[in-house]
Amino acid sequence: MQLSKSLLLAGLMSAGLLAPCLKAHAEDGIIRHPADHFPISTAVEVPAGASTIYLSGMGAPVQDKTAPAKSLEAYGDTQTQTLASLQRIEGELKKLNLTMGDVVQMHIYMVADPRTKQLDFPGMMKAYTQYFGTAKQPNLPVRSAFAVAQLANPGWLIEIEVTAVRPVKK
Secondary structure: OHHHHHHHHHHHHHOOOOHHHHHHHHHHOOEEEEOOOOOOEEEEEOOOOOEEEEEEEEOOOOOOOOOOOOOHHHHOOHHHHHHHHHHHHHHHHHHOOOOHHHEEEEEEEEOOEOOOOEOOHHHHHHHHOOOOOOOOOOOOOEEEEEEOOOOOOOOOOEEEEEEEEEOOOO
């Protein structure tokens, strides 16, 4: 059984079908299964012994201090808020000696823009893809995006929470 499994893996590797997963596995023990044609993973496998870090949901900090407090104008549109939220997350991870590449799961809570009455999913994706699936940072988390009625801060259109993993030291 072990020999046939090894031969199967070798065949898949030579065909280039497992290269992204095995490369990630070889580096830090985390196996990411990327989705076809979309910048998320469909599954992430975390090895025993790795530390799991749960970050609280984060929205954008105020972008325009001259705008009314807790207003949409103070925080910006969905793309602006997503980018600012991801920057905050990156800062919190850095304090823990982690990077965005260590994020394995993400939940994005979104509110419809009151001006358009619609979610700005494309705006969120423009900011998201600046951090995930790039040549500099190719690791993709599993991710869910939710439409919600409102967030705690009435000026927020987005709040993001992530789970990161500190790989096992070798």
